[in-house]
Amino acid sequence: MAQLPLIELKSVSFQYDYTQVLTNISLKVEQGDFLALLGPNGSGKSTLLKLILGLMKSTSGQIELFGQPANTFKHREWIGYVSQKSNSFNSGFPATVKEVVASGLTKKIGLFKRHLASQNSKVIQALRDVGMDGFADRNIGELSGGQQQRVFIARALVAEPKLLILDEPTVGIDHENVQSFYDMLASLNEDHQMTMILVTHDVDTVSNRISHVACLNQTIHFHGFKNDYDSLSADQLNAWYGHVVRKIHHTKEEKTQ
Numbered sequence: 001m002a003q004l005p006l007i008e009l010k011s012v013s014f015q016y017d018y019t020q021v022l023t024n025i026s027l028k029v030e031q032g033d034f035l036a037l038l039g040p041n042g043s044g045k046s047t048l049l050k051l052i053l054g055l056m057k058s059t060s061g062q063i064e065l066f067g068q069p070a071n072t073f074k075h076r077e078w079i080g081y082v083s084q085k086s087n088s089f090n091s092g093f094p095a096t097v098k099e100v101v102a103s104g105l106t107k108k109i110g111l112f113k114r115h116l117a118s119q120n121s122k123v124i125q126a127l128r129d130v131g132m133d134g135f136a137d138r139n140i141g142e143l144s145g146g147q148q149q150r151v152f153i154a155r156a157l158v159a160e161p162k163l164l165i166l167d168e169p170t171v172g173i174d175h176e177n178v179q180s181f182y183d184m185l186a187s188l189n190e191d192h193q194m195t196m197i198l199v200t201h202d203v204d205t206v207s208n209r210i211s212h213v214a215c216l217n218q219t220i221h222f223h224g225f226k227n228d229y230d231s232l233s234a235d236q237l238n239a240w241y242g243h244v245v246r247k248i249h250h251t252k253e254e255k256t257q
């Protein structure tokens with residue numbers, strides 16, 4: 001039997017007061033997809049994520065999560081989310097890396113229950129998955145922006161989500177570390193079969209890691225395999241985006257595949 005899509009949007013529209021932001025969005029995200037959601041500033045990417053996460057209600061259309069209507073969906077812990085501005089702790093913030101990651105378990109075990117010793121091993125495993133287990137007892141505020149971002153991904157992972165949504169996770173990560181950051185996401189996708197939705201402007205850097213691309217600018221202009229996205233012309237993309245976008249740089253190896 002075919003698996004249900006993890007996310008299905010059917011003719012979804014949304015407006016803030018009088019501003020129409022999303023129009024007639026239909027989109028399916030399947031198990032194992034690594035989807036890059038692309039679009040210029042103000043194109044509605046964060047709004048779309050907020051609708052999927054149930055933080056706001058669509059003006060019209062339907063959203064289904066794991067085959068259930070979003071408004072009655074009970075398993076919010078199946079969806080991990082790392083927001084755009086999560087990595088901004090100042091150095092005095094009084095929490096260790098381990099404590100920050102453990103706070104991701106509250107969705108599962110309830111806010112006021114004590115974290116058991118068995119939970120500790122989950123915390124360490126999540127930190128290992130993002131290459132940060134050596135920092136467990138450090139103060140979160142002492143870490144670099146990129147290290148903090150990994151810790152916030154570990155915080156999402158510790159609840160064992162089936163789907164991870166990341167809104168521009170590389171903001172604040174220096175250029176040299178962006179590639180290894182995406183390598184880490186790719187190994188979560190490949191080794192843990194974790195479905196990923198990534199809002200990004202780094203399409204060049206992430207290009208060899210993703211399976212699918214969706215181009216959003218108020219509506220979905222393209223959704224398909226990354227290879228089909230690669231064969232779109234720059235003119236086509238510019239018509240959708242209304243400004244000049246660079247095409248993905250193809251490596252020699254990719255071209256010969």
Ligand SMILES: Nc1ncnc2c1ncn2[C@@H]1O[C@H](COP(=O)(O)OP(=O)(O)OP(=O)(O)O)[C@@H](O)[C@H]1O
Nearest residue numbers: 016017019021039040041042043044045046047048
């Ligand atoms: N709370 C709000 N009230 C009214 N309008 C809003 C609100 N939040 C966003 N908007 C508007 O909705 C549109 C889409 O915003 P959104 O944040 O979803 O875009 P985005 O694609 O995520 O942009 P960016 O790449 O800059 O993060 C923009 O025109 C924005 O001004």
